[in-house]
Amino acid sequence: MGGEVSSLTLKSLLASISLTLMKLYAGILSGSLSVIAEFLHSALDSLTTLVTFLTVRLSMRPPDVTHPYGHRKIDSLGGLMGAVFLIITMAWVIFEALRRMINPPEIDVGILPISVMLISILVDFERSRALSRASKATGSRALEADSLHFSSDMITSLVVILGLLFVRMGLKLLDPLMGIVISLLFLRSAIRISRDALYDLTDRIDPWIMDSVRRACLSNPEVLEVQRVRARKVGNFLFADVRLRVVGSPRDLGERIAETLRRELGMDVDIVVERVEGETLEERVRRLSKGVEGVLDVHAITVSDSRGG
Ligand SMILES: [Zn+2]
Known part of the structure; x- marks a missing residue:
């Protein structure tokens, strides 16, 4: 099963890299901020998948002299790094969106960015289904989280497509607005991931x-x-x-x-x-008497010491 999971992760990584390149091309050509935000998001997805691919190996190493509790915290550290990258990137998108609202640039939404986003939805549908199947077979939380991630990415892509259609109809202000909406969606999950990772790293427990x-x-x-x-x-x-x-x-x-x-x-x-x-003598009497039929509890036990008497 380990080999299958590795090949699944590798396929998912290749898919993320292809989507990154397609979105970069479509983003530059159209000048649309929501497509550029999607490009940054896919680039980060590739990076995160790569980091996960490497850290899973490291974190699964058995305990040794310097890490007697094992190496699992490396996993939390990887998660925290990914989330911090995501927060920085999405903060940039929000900043850029505000700049564009004040000073709107020329954007040209043709059929290309819309088709790229449709491909993105198909790819995410396929891999989230495969990951969900693998997570059920292995019981892995990491795979389950990946599967959920890509199915929520499908919703974001759908939002982007709707935004692009409105922009085509002349509502240009919707493009930076969509950029902000996407950023806030990703920021929410980034904050949740970094919170959980920080809890793990600081030994907080519920x-x-x-x-x-x-x-x-x-x-x-x-x-x-x-x-x-x-x-x-x-x-x-x-x-x-x-x-x-x-x-x-x-x-x-x-x-x-x-x-x-x-x-x-x-x-x-x-x-x-x-x-x-x-146990104290009183506890011993109580415990032994519980074994005696008909006795529910013993009250007022007095202990008298008869030694030396
Ligand atoms: Zn994603």
Whole structure:
């Protein structure tokens, strides 16, 4: 499956590069800002695909002496870089759009830019379908994200085509306006991507994940108390370490907790369990009496020490 995914990524990269060149040509020829914005977008898509192609290899390397938690954060770093490029590019498009509104340049929308955008939609339709199939087969979030990306790109391309048709009908101001609309759409996803990447890079974790870890620990009857939980998430991987007060010496406790979390969170889980042995005498009486039929709970336990008596 790894080879198939590689060849799919490579095909997608070639498609992005071809679209970039076509949009560059159509953008220069027509002078339309929305087509130029689309050219920049495809150029960034090519760059991002290339970065992903390289970082996936790096980030999948097993843990080593200098990176005992593995190399998955390289993936977040790649995502952050791509998002920052996107933010800078789209900021330029907005700036250029405002300049063009004040001082409108000559634009000539022929049949070429419209056909290029139609080709773009067909290419995105085809690859988002292939990526979606591959993501279902492998369970990869990265492929799923790619598939979603290209299907939302289809909508943007459609918006551009509509804008170009209106420009042809004489509504020239719509071209820079469309440029701004496209930029805002891409800015929104760039901000979301960089936020998630920054969360990963700074070890931020959602409180509900911490609660899930606590609950998964307590779902084992041998666990009396969760004394400490620490967890960090990198991509779809959860590293957690917990200190638990347990009864006796339960077997495979860590593995059982990890299994519960894997099912509940849908993530890969690596958990380290530190055990603190022991229970108070009162807890012991309570626990043992639960096994006695008819006894629901025990109240008012008094402990008298009879040693030396
Ligand atoms: Zn895109």
